[in-house]
Amino acid sequence: MKRKILPLLGLAVxxxxxxxxxxxxxxxxxxxxxxxDPEAKVRLLGRAERIFPWNAAVPxxxxxxxxxxxxxxxxxxAVRDRSLGLSVEAFMRALRLDPGSPAAHFHLxxxxxxxxxxxxxxxxxxxxxxxxxxxxxxxxxxxxFEVGKVLLGRWEALSAGERAFASDILRRTLAGGDAARLxxxxxxxxxxxxxxxxxxxxxxxxxxxxxxxxxFLGERGLSLAExxxxxxxxxxxxxxxxxxxIDEGRREAESxxxxxxxxxxxxxxxxxxxxxxxxxxxxxxxxxAAEYERSRRTARRLLAMNRVEETRSLVDxxxxxxxxxxxxxxxxxxxxxxxxxxxxxxxxxxxxxxxxFKDLPxxxxxxxxxxxxxxxRDIVRVGDLLASSSVVVVPSGRPSYVRILNLIGEACLKLDxxxxxxxxxxxxxxxxxxxxxxxxxxxxxxGRLNDEARAAEVRxxxxxxxxxAVVDLGRKRLARGETLTVELVTDGRPGxxxxxxxxxxAAGPSVAAVVVDGRVVWEGNGDTGSVxxxxxxxxxxxxxxxxxxAGAVVAVSVTRAAGPV
Numbered sequence: 001m002k003r004k005i006l007p008l009l010g011l012a013v014x015x016x017x018x019x020x021x022x023x024x025x026x027x028x029x030x031x032x033x034x035x036x037d038p039e040a041k042v043r044l045l046g047r048a049e050r051i052f053p054w055n056a057a058v059p060x061x062x063x064x065x066x067x068x069x070x071x072x073x074x075x076x077x078a079v080r081d082r083s084l085g086l087s088v089e090a091f092m093r094a095l096r097l098d099p100g101s102p103a104a105h106f107h108l109x110x111x112x113x114x115x116x117x118x119x120x121x122x123x124x125x126x127x128x129x130x131x132x133x134x135x136x137x138x139x140x141x142x143x144x145f146e147v148g149k150v151l152l153g154r155w156e157a158l159s160a161g162e163r164a165f166a167s168d169i170l171r172r173t174l175a176g177g178d179a180a181r182l183x184x185x186x187x188x189x190x191x192x193x194x195x196x197x198x199x200x201x202x203x204x205x206x207x208x209x210x211x212x213x214x215x216f217l218g219e220r221g222l223s224l225a226e227x228x229x230x231x232x233x234x235x236x237x238x239x240x241x242x243x244x245x246i247d248e249g250r251r252e253a254e255s256x257x258x259x260x261x262x263x264x265x266x267x268x269x270x271x272x273x274x275x276x277x278x279x280x281x282x283x284x285x286x287x288x289a290a291e292y293e294r295s296r297r298t299a300r301r302l303l304a305m306n307r308v309e310e311t312r313s314l315v316d317x318x319x320x321x322x323x324x325x326x327x328x329x330x331x332x333x334x335x336x337x338x339x340x341x342x343x344x345x346x347x348x349x350x351x352x353x354x355x356x357f358k359d360l361p362x363x364x365x366x367x368x369x370x371x372x373x374x375x376x377r378d379i380v381r382v383g384d385l386l387a388s389s390s391v392v393v394v395p396s397g398r399p400s401y402v403r404i405l406n407l408i409g410e411a412c413l414k415l416d417x418x419x420x421x422x423x424x425x426x427x428x429x430x431x432x433x434x435x436x437x438x439x440x441x442x443x444x445x446x447g448r449l450n451d452e453a454r455a456a457e458v459r460x461x462x463x464x465x466x467x468x469a470v471v472d473l474g475r476k477r478l479a480r481g482e483t484l485t486v487e488l489v490t491d492g493r494p495g496x497x498x499x500x501x502x503x504x505x506a507a508g509p510s511v512a513a514v515v516v517d518g519r520v521v522w523e524g525n526g527d528t529g530s531v532x533x534x535x536x537x538x539x540x541x542x543x544x545x546x547x548x549x550a551g552a553v554v555a556v557s558v559t560r561a562a563g564p565v
Contacts, residue, residue, distance in 0.1 A: 038069040056097035060104050063090035067111050081120055087111045088123065106133035106143050113150070127151075127162055134169050144173045145181055148202075152185065155193045170202035177204075179212050186216045196226045203230075207241075207274070210234035218549040219480060221509045224524065231278035236286040239295070242271040246299055253302070258310045265303035272296050276520040300324040301333060305340055314346055314362055325368045334372050360393070360400035367407045379411035383424060393431065402428045406437045413441065418448045436465050436489050436541065465489060473555040477504060478512075478548035484555050486544040488535075495535040499546070500556035501526050510551030517542050526553040535560070 066087035073079040091108035095101065109129030115122045130147045137143040151158065151166035158166060174182050189199055203209055210230045217227040249264030272295060279286050304324040308314070316322055329337070341347045347366060367379055386408070393401045405428035412421035422445040428438035439462045446455035463469070476484055488497060503510040503526045510526030514533070521533040526548065536542045546555050 038065055038072055054097060056094045056101065056104075058094075059090045059097070060094040060101065060107070063087045063094060063104075063111070064107060066090055067107070067114070070114070081118070084111060084115050084118075084120065088115075092123075100136055102133045102136035102141075102143050105129045105136065106147065109133060109147075110150070113154070127158075131165060134165075141173075144169060145185075148173050149185055149188050152188050153192050155198070167198070167201045171204060174202065174209060175204045175206070177206060177208055179208070182209055182212050183216065186213065190216075190220065190222065194222075196223065199226075205233075205237060207234035207237045210237070215549075218511050221511060221550055224511065225282070228278050228282040228523070229284065231276075232282040232284050232286055235275040235278060238271040238274050239287050239292065242268040242295055242299065245271065246295065246302065249299075249302060249306075253306055253309075258306055262303060262306050262310070265299050265306060268299040269296070269303065272299065273518070276515055276518060278520055281520060281523060297324075297327060297329045297333070300327055301329060301337055305337065308341065308344065308346065312344060312346075314341075314365055316361075316365075321365070322368075325365070325372060328372060331373065334369065338369060338373070360397045360404065364400040364403040364407070367404055371407050371411060376411040376414045379408055380415060380417065380420070383408035383412070383420065398431055402432045402435055402438070405431070406435070406441060409438070409441050409445075413444065413448075416448075418445050421445050434465050436462070439465060440489075462489065469560050471558040473557055475502070476555045478546065478553045478555065479507070480548050480550055480552065483545055483547045486546070486558060488542040488544055488558070488560075490536040490538075490542055496532050496561050497535060497544070498559040498561065499531045499533070499544070500529065500559070501531065501546070502529075502554040502556055504552035504554055507552035508550075510553050511549040512553040513547040513549055515545040515547065523549070526551060 064087075066083045070080045070083035070087065073083060088108065088111055091104055091111065094104045095108070098104065106129070108124070109126045112122045112124055112126035112129060116126060130151060133143055134147045137147075148166060148170040151162070152170065155163065155166070170185060174185065185202070186199070199213065203213055211234050214227045214230040214234070217223055217230070245264045245268035249261045249268065252258075252264060253261035272292070275287065275292065277287070277289075300320070301324050304321040307316075307320050314321065324337075338347065363382070367382065370378055382404075386404070391401070405424045409421045409424035409428065412418070412424065422442060425438045425442040425445065428435055429442070432438070439458055443455055443458040443462065446452075446458060471486065473484070473486070478484055499514060501512055511524065512526035513523040514521050514531050516533055517536065522531045544558065546553065
């Protein structure tokens with residue numbers, strides 16, 4: 001009989017235990033997830049823990065519920081203080097069941113910190129619980145982030161060792177590149193500390209993070225000097241990244257992974273394009289200007305060569321080959337590029353070979369390369385052939401035709417054939433009456449001939465293309481983050497531009513940045529009045545960009561003036 005009763009008793013105990021576990025789980029889920037009232041949560045979770053006291057999740061949720069009840073009873077010290085004590089007890093029971101729970105350590109630390117705010121006796125130091133939570137949690141977890149942010153808010157009360165720990169936690173949790181997290185940390189930093197050396201200690205060496213920091217400083221008007229330093233550091237990192245992209249692209253091109261190589265070279269150009277040389281405003285020398293130009297030329301040349309290798313054609317739909325030639329390069333590198341094209345059968349021995357005027361885009365390309373290689377006499381000979389030929393120019397070929405005429409004119413000027421240069425620039429203007437390059441070339445011709453009357457006439461036409469001496473920007477209002485782009489035409493002579501700005505008082509303090517041809521020339525308060533910067537040293541177009549960094553900026557006008565800065 002006993003043999004039959006014992007298995008039945010064991011089975012009954014097992015069934016009861018399973019029921020207790022199930023009921024505990026049900027009440028725990030309802031109290032922790034479904035119920036929202038703190039009092040009801042405490043009752044449900046308390047019942048769950050009495051039914052089955054070995055489920056660590058239940059006392060953990062109970063600790064949170066007691067804490068919520070304490071926060072809800074701030075005006076009743078007796079309820080508040082008792083609830084905080086019960087919260088600590090519940091979290092400690094949870095940790096006895098599961099000592100490795102980072103969430104339990106974190107919430108216990110939160111409760112202990114709250115008790116310290118209220119000068120209540122606490123059984124444990126809150127910092128140790130935060131430290132345990134941070135060490136137990138994974139990299140870049142929410143708890144890791146929250147621990148760092150809470151400790152940052154208590155910075156003045158931390159010891160030197162605790163500060164080092166908090167700074168390290170922040171640096172590691174921000175290394176993931178989450179802009180929202182970084183902004184939240186910076187909000188706490190600005191409110192509680194504001195020490196830029198501390199910010200430098202936890203900011204990761206990442207250009208995106210440094211730009212978030214710089215934008216934060218600019219938008220709140222905290223420190224332009226620190227903003228400029230952060231942007232200069234970000235640009236240095238972009239420069240390093242560009243070098244890595246070029247090296248990786250070369251390796252992939254050697255392995256004939258052409259699409260991957262092109263992506264690398266474009267990545268290098270993207271990184272270089274983000275460099276505005278804020279180091280000048282910051283008083284730093286982090287990037288050598290000559291090295292920067294070499295890197296940009298190299299990336300453009302390699303991208304152009306890779307494109308030609310991919311297509312086996314000089315068809316330049318996205319302009320990467322033209323961008324390389326327009327940007328110029330060292331003589332040896334240009335020779336290597338020309339040799340590369342000849343090896344692939346894309347260039348003849350000279351521009352006069354194989355009826356050159358039947359393919360105007362290829363001829364324009366060849367003359368651009370020859371001009372870079374200082375083959376001015378070869379280009380002038382093409383002009384002689386052009387004068388004795390009958391050329392029919394379709395509308396689609398007009399840009400190449402005008403480009404050819406301008407290159408011949410420039411080559412003639414290099415050889416001091418001024419009258420021939422004048423003739424070719426005039427032919428270019430017949431095809432495109434407002435072509436700025438032809439007008440600027442024609443003005444230089446009349447300057448060489450000391451023909452001031454005709455030079456003045458051409459200058460009037462240039463002003464018609466470039467706009468008047470004073471360009472009214474219509475008092476364009478730029479809200480924070482907005483930009484205004486203005487194209488300026490220069491004749492290569494010494495001169496200046498003056499940009500007049502105003503602020504919108506209703507938008508608060510304003511900060512504006514002025515960028516010319518990709519380089520920052522000024523950044524400061526948007527109500528300072530005028531910003532003066534030199535005109536481009538070579539004839540052509542300059543691009544002026546006005547950006548509202550903070551507040552709102554009103555763009556008034558741009559005025560051109562002759563003479564040095």
